[in-house]
Amino acid sequence: MKNILKTIALCALTTSVYAAKQAQWSVEFDVNKSSLISTNIDSPKANLNKQAISYSYPLNSNEKLNFDTIPFEEKSKQYWIDSTGAKLINGVDLPVTGGNTVIRISPMTNDKSIQLETSMISIQNNGEDKELKVFADSAQLKATGAAFSENTVALMVNAKAGKLNLKVDSFAEETPFVIHVLEPKSKYVLSLKTGQSTFDANQKISVNTDMLFGEEKLNAELQGYISRPDGSVLGNLEFTQGSDGNYKAEIDAEGSQGLVVGLWEVHVFAKSQDKGIDIMRDAQTSFVVNLNTAQFDGQLSISEENLKVGIDVGLTGRYEVRGVIMGTDAKTFELKPIAMTMAAAWLAEGKQTIELSINEKFIQESGLVAPFSIKNVQLNNQTYMAPVQTVKSGIDLL
Amino acid sequence: MKFLNPIKYAVLITLIFVLGNASANTGVALVHGTGHQTNAASDYWQWDMVNSIRQGLSNQSNYTVINCNFEKYMWDSAASGCLATQLTDFINSKGITDLVIITHSNGGNVIRWIMSNPTWDSRYPNIISKIRWVNALAPSSKGTPLANAVMQGNVFESALGWLLGYKSDAVRMQQTSWMDYYNGSWLLGTAGRPSLPKGFWNVVGTDVETAIWDGDSYCGGYHLNVGLEITQNWLNSCSDGFLECSSQEGAGSTWFRDTSRMNGSEPLSHNQSRRKCFGLDTILRNDL
Numbered sequence: 001m002k003n004i005l006k007t008i009a010l011c012a013l014t015t016s017v018y019a020a021k022q023a024q025w026s027v028e029f030d031v032n033k034s035s036l037i038s039t040n041i042d043s044p045k046a047n048l049n050k051q052a053i054s055y056s057y058p059l060n061s062n063e064k065l066n067f068d069t070i071p072f073e074e075k076s077k078q079y080w081i082d083s084t085g086a087k088l089i090n091g092v093d094l095p096v097t098g099g100n101t102v103i104r105i106s107p108m109t110n111d112k113s114i115q116l117e118t119s120m121i122s123i124q125n126n127g128e129d130k131e132l133k134v135f136a137d138s139a140q141l142k143a144t145g146a147a148f149s150e151n152t153v154a155l156m157v158n159a160k161a162g163k164l165n166l167k168v169d170s171f172a173e174e175t176p177f178v179i180h181v182l183e184p185k186s187k188y189v190l191s192l193k194t195g196q197s198t199f200d201a202n203q204k205i206s207v208n209t210d211m212l213f214g215e216e217k218l219n220a221e222l223q224g225y226i227s228r229p230d231g232s233v234l235g236n237l238e239f240t241q242g243s244d245g246n247y248k249a250e251i252d253a254e255g256s257q258g259l260v261v262g263l264w265e266v267h268v269f270a271k272s273q274d275k276g277i278d279i280m281r282d283a284q285t286s287f288v289v290n291l292n293t294a295q296f297d298g299q300l301s302i303s304e305e306n307l308k309v310g311i312d313v314g315l316t317g318r319y320e321v322r323g324v325i326m327g328t329d330a331k332t333f334e335l336k337p338i339a340m341t342m343a344a345a346w347l348a349e350g351k352q353t354i355e356l357s358i359n360e361k362f363i364q365e366s367g368l369v370a371p372f373s374i375k376n377v378q379l380n381n382q383t384y385m386a387p388v389q390t391v392k393s394g395i396d397l398l
Numbered sequence: 399m400k401f402l403n404p405i406k407y408a409v410l411i412t413l414i415f416v417l418g419n420a421s422a423n424t425g426v427a428l429v430h431g432t433g434h435q436t437n438a439a440s441d442y443w444q445w446d447m448v449n450s451i452r453q454g455l456s457n458q459s460n461y462t463v464i465n466c467n468f469e470k471y472m473w474d475s476a477a478s479g480c481l482a483t484q485l486t487d488f489i490n491s492k493g494i495t496d497l498v499i500i501t502h503s504n505g506g507n508v509i510r511w512i513m514s515n516p517t518w519d520s521r522y523p524n525i526i527s528k529i530r531w532v533n534a535l536a537p538s539s540k541g542t543p544l545a546n547a548v549m550q551g552n553v554f555e556s557a558l559g560w561l562l563g564y565k566s567d568a569v570r571m572q573q574t575s576w577m578d579y580y581n582g583s584w585l586l587g588t589a590g591r592p593s594l595p596k597g598f599w600n601v602v603g604t605d606v607e608t609a610i611w612d613g614d615s616y617c618g619g620y621h622l623n624v625g626l627e628i629t630q631n632w633l634n635s636c637s638d639g640f641l642e643c644s645s646q647e648g649a650g651s652t653w654f655r656d657t658s659r660m661n662g663s664e665p666l667s668h669n670q671s672r673r674k675c676f677g678l679d680t681i682l683r684n685d686l
Contacts, residue, residue: 053518065592066589134627145544145639147569340595344518
């Protein structure tokens, strides 16, 4: 409450501290209009709204912002295999590294009459019969809130490293099954991440993966592929092992797509051996590729409390520009946040502008002083729900 | 009032100061989680929860229970578009000037989409202007490894599972790597990102009572010990049986963790955090 009253008092006393007449991008652009996508892409559209909307709101100057985007790292202790009723009747070998092991059995059919029961399942571990520690049917699994399929069941056994032989009796031999194995406490982990969380359309997509035992990197046989948002396969990954033991692969980002139906994904399947045991792991992570249907053209102009941002539009659609207005702390000279500003409009192909609001009231109330800037300036295509361009260092207000 | 977080208290005092208490017409909206609801008051929240919460309103008819298709992605017109329609209708028909939104699970992501993307739809800025704050019950802000488990797998399962309609867009969206991307780009309010235009206050479920002899395990009609003994293997030790605490606390601010406020220091499982269990309804009622 004290702070609120203090702010109100400061507002009354403070005269205008913001009087920017000019704005300039903090970096020079390689503006190459010929690289823009200018024909309709084969991707669903999410937003055809033609109305221009501008919005801004104040941020607390104490907010700690970080504009770096770090790729997500998946750490997998699980794998999946395809099977059939016929194979399961004879018994399917599942490599395990020891300890509690969760096995999920999913018949891939809409036939809800296929409901597995404990009496139908038998498990041996390295040739010895094992008792099930836990068995949960699909109703019990779905009651947890997780979207398990209608007739999936799961069980848990405490296994020794080696092989589990899973045998399931009494159902149609032709029914396809997926067996999912999770080893929650295992030290064998498949790590997977992309080189960046967002790639440019003309960039190579880089993928890094490691089969780990604790900190130790193990040799592994790796297969993998990249899928586009619509599920189509971009291509298979060819991994090479570097001198540091990491496995890496690269592939060109071809086939521009929006993100209305999903993200780009990397799928990796690994097999390894250590201390005489087989290890299997699958991992999956996601990333995005900028959709170059437009670009900042480098032009800026300020009038009153608005900043016009120039954009070359290759493909007509709804575009948004957003960024964080920042000012300087007079005592520490740190750059601190003042406000979030964003604006969207329907833009036809060609030279266009979007007007961002720079609300002087927010600047005055922040107590921050010049130099001011707009950081992490993003251009998004709202029609295809895809990022187009980001300039983290942003715009200087002079 | 004693249950209010000090910051929430300051916001409320400021609102009273700015708007004038007499002029505020407070309403509450309950926003469900993943699923296609047509009668969420009965099926998702249950009426004893809804009726208890709305007792906190000076006009007890100023409430709405949202029914939308949250099997869809959060940006879909059937999800956030539907939510915007129902909130706008509620605001206009009741003349609401001060709106408290209570979400559960993935409902938190859908309202966060609206608050993070006001330029997407001309109705969004008006909705945001009316929101006092969002009370997010067990929000899936950073997704859940269980979404990974049911979505991922080999090519065969993904492809066939998709055709058979086992999985929804919303489940796909709540995979941890997917939410990591959305949080870093289209959504606001996570660590290092600009805050949301209005407060997003998390109620966090930290544990699950599964003792068969403990009647509290049954509150809300759930006794989940068998399924949870399986699903908890995908989650770390702090979870509500479906979401890890780090996901529930991944955006906005933590209002409270269950055991610090629930009667008998009971934890809230993921299903109990939308039901009249252990005094949760009273805390939400007193926050209006």
